[in-house]
Amino acid sequence: MSGPVVVSMDRVNFTYAGVDVLRDISFEFYEGDFVGIIGPNAGGKTTLLKLMLGLLRPDSGSIRILGVSPDEARGSVGYVPQYAHFDRSFPIRVRTAVKMGTLGRGRTRDAEVDDAVARALEQVELHGVADRQMGSLSGGQLQRALIARALVTEPKLLLLDEPTASLDTKIGRSVYELLEELAEKITVVLVSHDIGVISRHVRTIACLNVEMHYHQSKNLTPEMIEAAYGCPVDLVAHGHPHRVLEQHQWADS
Amino acid sequence: MIAEALSYPFFQRALIAGLLAAVACGIVGTFVVVRGIASISGGLAHAAFGCVGLGYLMGFDPILGALGFGLASAFGVEVAERRLKQGIDTLIAMVWAIGMAMGIVFIALAPGSEPDLMGYLFGNILFVPARFLFFIAGLDLVIVGVVILLFRRLEAVSFDEEFAWVIGMPVEALSLLLLALVATTVVILIRVVGVILVLALLTMPAAIARHWTDSLAPMMVLATIVGAVCITVGLFFSWMLSSVFSLDVPTGPAIILLAAFVYATSAVLRRVLSAR
Numbered sequence: 001m002s003g004p005v006v007v008s009m010d011r012v013n014f015t016y017a018g019v020d021v022l023r024d025i026s027f028e029f030y031e032g033d034f035v036g037i038i039g040p041n042a043g044g045k046t047t048l049l050k051l052m053l054g055l056l057r058p059d060s061g062s063i064r065i066l067g068v069s070p071d072e073a074r075g076s077v078g079y080v081p082q083y084a085h086f087d088r089s090f091p092i093r094v095r096t097a098v099k100m101g102t103l104g105r106g107r108t109r110d111a112e113v114d115d116a117v118a119r120a121l122e123q124v125e126l127h128g129v130a131d132r133q134m135g136s137l138s139g140g141q142l143q144r145a146l147i148a149r150a151l152v153t154e155p156k157l158l159l160l161d162e163p164t165a166s167l168d169t170k171i172g173r174s175v176y177e178l179l180e181e182l183a184e185k186i187t188v189v190l191v192s193h194d195i196g197v198i199s200r201h202v203r204t205i206a207c208l209n210v211e212m213h214y215h216q217s218k219n220l221t222p223e224m225i226e227a228a229y230g231c232p233v234d235l236v237a238h239g240h241p242h243r244v245l246e247q248h249q250w251a252d253s
Numbered sequence: 254m255i256a257e258a259l260s261y262p263f264f265q266r267a268l269i270a271g272l273l274a275a276v277a278c279g280i281v282g283t284f285v286v287v288r289g290i291a292s293i294s295g296g297l298a299h300a301a302f303g304c305v306g307l308g309y310l311m312g313f314d315p316i317l318g319a320l321g322f323g324l325a326s327a328f329g330v331e332v333a334e335r336r337l338k339q340g341i342d343t344l345i346a347m348v349w350a351i352g353m354a355m356g357i358v359f360i361a362l363a364p365g366s367e368p369d370l371m372g373y374l375f376g377n378i379l380f381v382p383a384r385f386l387f388f389i390a391g392l393d394l395v396i397v398g399v400v401i402l403l404f405r406r407l408e409a410v411s412f413d414e415e416f417a418w419v420i421g422m423p424v425e426a427l428s429l430l431l432l433a434l435v436a437t438t439v440v441i442l443i444r445v446v447g448v449i450l451v452l453a454l455l456t457m458p459a460a461i462a463r464h465w466t467d468s469l470a471p472m473m474v475l476a477t478i479v480g481a482v483c484i485t486v487g488l489f490f491s492w493m494l495s496s497v498f499s500l501d502v503p504t505g506p507a508i509i510l511l512a513a514f515v516y517a518t519s520a521v522l523r524r525v526l527s528a529r
Contacts, residue, residue, distance in 0.1 A: 055419070074420065074421040075420055075421035079419040090412055091463060091468050091472050092412055092469065096468060100408075100417070100420075103405060103406060103420060104421040133468075149416070
């Protein structure tokens with residue numbers, strides 16, 4: 001691939017309560033990549049993200065983000081957590097929540113901050129609801145607000161945890177269209193258990209279930225999926241079992 | 254009749270103490286409610302009791318001991334949770350029990366007359382010594398100062414701690430600062446209104462304010478107003494009951510029950526209005 005390495009892991013292991021959550025993970029993501037990491041629930045996806053963010057520390061192995069340790073990369077990485085985990089009754093307005101993204105680095109002038117917030121809200125098409133309470137937004141709007149909050153940090157790398165979980169398909173697609181647009185300029189990595197949707201939008205796919213399978217391509221072999229999910233393929237993609245795989249074979253040929 | 258009540262110095266002091274306490278509790282209570290740290294606050298309040306006992310035994314001002322112990326417990330709980338990954342719930346229950354046990358052991362060992370233990374546990378807003386008014390006013394100044402200075406940061410850490418960490422904010426320090434504010438508030442107000450009323454004032458006015466506000470600063474202001482109204486009405490109500498009907502209803506519990514009634518009414522009203 002092209003460009004400098006943005007994320008790299010080298011023989012990373014992570015255990016929780018004696019159980020392997022991630023085993024011997026090694027990979028490199030490059031500048032400009034748009035990577036989807038798929039895998040079953042409890043396959044270690046969120047843990048992998050949290051390791052990249054420095055929220056968790058590996059038991060062994062090394063992690064480099066933008067050439068430095070995850071701790072040192074704080075402030076250069078945009079993070080979009082699972083919106084479904086939010087306390088919707090928290091008294092905070094959309095604008096204030098997005099503004100939170102500007103608190104990390106000492107951006108001084110108020111006008112500059114307000115400008116950046118307004119631009120981010122415009123970009124995700126939420127300027128109309130900027131003064132509403134966060135909890136009053138729909139799922140898709142809330143997800144966009146969290147993306148806007150990550151964008152005002154002016155990240156070089158954007159990490160998203162299940163960006164479309166429990167969104168209906170149409171709204172989920174609009175979130176992905178936004179991400180595709182963003183991926184033109186920055187490196188985007190997202191995790192999801194939804195192979196069907198993810199595969200239509202990202203540029204490369206990695207499979208993760210304790211171990212990781214990644215070949216820097218969108219080519220999903222049945223072997224990769226079986227290794228990741230540990231079960232026959234047609235049990236995996238609920239609803240449309242075969243179509244997903246066939247699409248990939250065509251896309252690659 | 255109101256004028257008569259106000260003519261008594263003890264009543265004046267109670268009212269002033271109550272209004273000053275409403276400010277501290279309205280602001281700190283807002284963080285307690287939105288962060289969901291009411292049970293930590295309860296644990297700290299009871300842990301502080303351990304040092305009230307130590308103060309008796311060693312002969313220093315119990316408030317100073319309680320303040321030190323309250324801050325140490327806040328720090329201990331926070332660090333144990335983050336670094337040792339202990340269940341916060343269990344830690345709180347332990348600190349709660351250990352504090353009470355230590356307090357009672359120290360007091361039993363202390364020579365001389367039996368101190369007014371009930372006063373420390375349940376307080377009595379009608380017997381506030383004049384010098385405590387200055388303590389509470391000082392507490393208010395510190396809290397208002399810290400919150401004005403760090404408002405956006407404290408708000409961010411309360412709303413989303415992980416994100417705050419990711420963008421490079423000093424999350425641990427800010428969260429310790431919040432706990433320290435809670436501990437200081439609790440310890441200073443214990444002497445005035447007692448453990449139970451402190452917990453009530455930290456949670457109920459803020460919970461009521463949350464029904465009607467969509468951001469943090471207005472919630473603090475409304476919580477302070479609600480607290481002040483509950484305290485004032487509770488004070489006059491219990492005074493009236495005792496002077497007119499010779500019913501001796503303790504003031505603290507009267508305030509708590511009044512606030513509980515307001516909370517229930519507010520919750521129902523909110524629901525009805527948002528259902529329309």
